Amino acid sequence: MPTSAPPPSNYPTRSEDLIGRLNSVLTPYETKLKTLRELKNQIIGNRTKKLAFLKLGAVPSVVSILSSAVAENGGGSNLEFNEPVIIQSAAVIGSFACGLDAGVKAVLDAGAFPLLFGLISHPNEKVVDASARSLKMIYQSKLAPKYDFLVEKNMDFLLSLLNSKNENVTGLGGSIITHSCHTSIEQETLSEAGVIKMLINLLRGSLIQRDASLESLGAIIKENPGVISKFMGPENGRALNVVTELMKDRYPRTRLLACMCLIHIRNASLRYLQDAGIKTKLILILFELIDDPGQVGDEAPFALSSLIAEKEDLQKIAFDSNIVDKLCNHLEKGSFQAKRLQGIFLALADLCSKLEFCRDRFLSLKAFNFLTNVLTHDSPEVRAAACICLKNISRSVKNLSAGHFMNETVITPLVRLLQDTCTSVLIAALGAISNIVVDFTVHKSKFIHCGGVKQLVQLSKSMDSTIRVNAVWALKNLMFLVNSMCKEEILLELSPSMLISLICDPETSVQEQALALVRNLVDGPMDSVEYVFAEEGLLLNAIGRQLQSASKVEVLIQGMYVLSNVASGNELHKEAVMNQLFPPAGSDMQTILIKFLQSTDSRLRTASVWALVNLTLTSPGANIRVMKLQSAGIVCQLKNMVNDPCLDVKLRAKTALGQSMMFGDSSMG
């Protein structure tokens, strides 16, 4: 069969031709109607076509037609086609906006929004349907303008929408609430206006009304215990029962939305939905919704996360229902949309957040390989979710000790993520790395050789304080019980001046982590103490200065542990600690040590008294140190601490006192 040759490039394409017809004043009205229908049929469900037509300026053309038709409505010569044209152009506009942000933007820019709103009260029900549906599409996008519920006439209009007999219009009312209700003030305003009762009535309506109502109820009650208690109140009848029944609806989306309402209620207060039966039912329904191939299946894992996050009892119920296996099986099934992958990994992360047996189960399945593969996924949300999952799984001393994570398959992609352009991925990767480097085996060097330390040090200079804190946290954990050779390698990248600047960082949380890092640095064999004398003692001085000036107790605790660790060294080390703790002769500065020993925080008292145990331990220079402690009132202070309410402090105070008394006796002789 002969086929037509492709048109030469200076001929308009069929699409351009179509737009041309819409734009031309010469096109008869009836033809414009046909063209609109043709356009609608081409773009429905076809993202590529939508984008192509957007480029050709289809939206302004269609909006212009709609605008003219609305202006002519009731008069003019095109009466027969006027309303069909309005209906079709509204439908085309809605289709462009459906699931496509570029389409929504074009529609809003072209001024369709007020036009469509004006048509909600049109006498022709079909016009109302088309406009309401299109507005709903727009409101599904974040780009839709925010509806201000606090303006009275806006609230009145919304109430009129919810009161309408037309299910598309009531559905629109629901979409507006879902889109724009965020703050607790907005939630309370809607609740006061009686919207909850109206939405509850709609729960008994058509499918569109039920779903719109459930979704907007969710938005109104979310994280608002006050509004929730109104929802549960007697004036709303058996609202909870209606929602609970909808958990078993035949439509998956309705079941999901009902579950989400119940989850919001449960999360607001533990006194609701305490029954173990309902908890199990929620989990099982979500469990089954995960199988849905569409959007419901994408969203179900997020709902599950919301239900079980931070709650051990629910995580246990989920585990007993074999949800770890189910989610891992889903991963193995094949490639998914990014959203579903993200949801599954976040749900797995929540499951493994507290329970060791969940982590064990996950590790025993092949899914761990899948997790490491996905660290290089295109979507930053998926990468971040995988890192969070890895972080929660590695929150297991038993598995860290077994060395499950310190291997190239895990470390190489993780270290690469330390250069990720997306901050949330970076922070999630830092979290996972912080745990993995605790590794009690000899394999910490693997992380160093992968270039990990270089990256961490780089990130500890970040402008973003969250990144800085997490980077230093990871370095601190890396330094824990690390061998001397690794210490040397780490210090090749992490200079003493870098350490000093971290100790003096403007953020106290960074200071705390940096001091804990130094604490670990000087722990281990005796010669490790020498590291603190780097830069001719500037590092130790910086620590001493922080102890003088810092007010955050966690910073002081770590600083005292550094000094305490140094004081477990040789005579020179102990002397250096004394110099930091006690002001030079002639100064009227009181030693900070008294203040620390009297702290209301037992951890600071403990750290301080350990320093004293180490300083007063029998050794050649101890008696001079004890005399100094005596004259500074420290020995007296120790006597007051032999009945400290904290056992640890009491025992160490007794030890230090006992050791000091030995010198007291000999110095009197």
Place this chain on the structure above:
Amino acid sequence: MPVRVVETSSPSQVSGTTPGNNTPPPCTLLSVGQGFSGTQNVSSLQKDEAWRVNVQIQGIDHDHGYLCGTMEALNVPMADTPVVTFWEGEIVDTKNYTFFTGKWGATTEDDIKHWTKFQSFSPLLSKVEVDGGKTLDLSNYPFIFMRWKEQYFVNVGTDCGLTIAGFYYVCFSCSDGSINGFYYDPNSSPFQKLELKSTNDGRSGFSFSTYELQ
């Protein structure tokens, strides 16, 4: 094969938590990174033997009464390298765990028989006999009682001729960090004693390191 302890929750290093009302207080000498060394006597009818043992604490979670670490046995005749095992422990805190073991083949008689071998246990005996010590207030008691159960061999195969079927009854002294223990395994010689002292890496004093899991 190592036995997994099924009911443990997540262990995490928690710095500076205040324990429950009657539970043993955290003690710095029993914190992560702390090392202990000493001997385990493995005498039997045939011979008198003692292995040198090093223990290191790797994790501790006071909220759940959990701790874990490694145990390294040196000069083990059947092995040509030191044998390292990973163990998990239960802290007898009257909240998560009592003096009654309730598993691992140990009856309450076995429990009492072993705990009584620790001198520091005698003031507690009468209350423990009643209900395992559920009502005891250990918040100021200068000893911490635990059970340690080895879970797996870290560096040798299970065919090394050694067993980790039993568990240790352990008493830790908060004042000097010394550890005493008795190994319980119905199939081994009874009351094999573990005696450890807190080590300090050749230092003149005590040094403490830290980590935090995210």
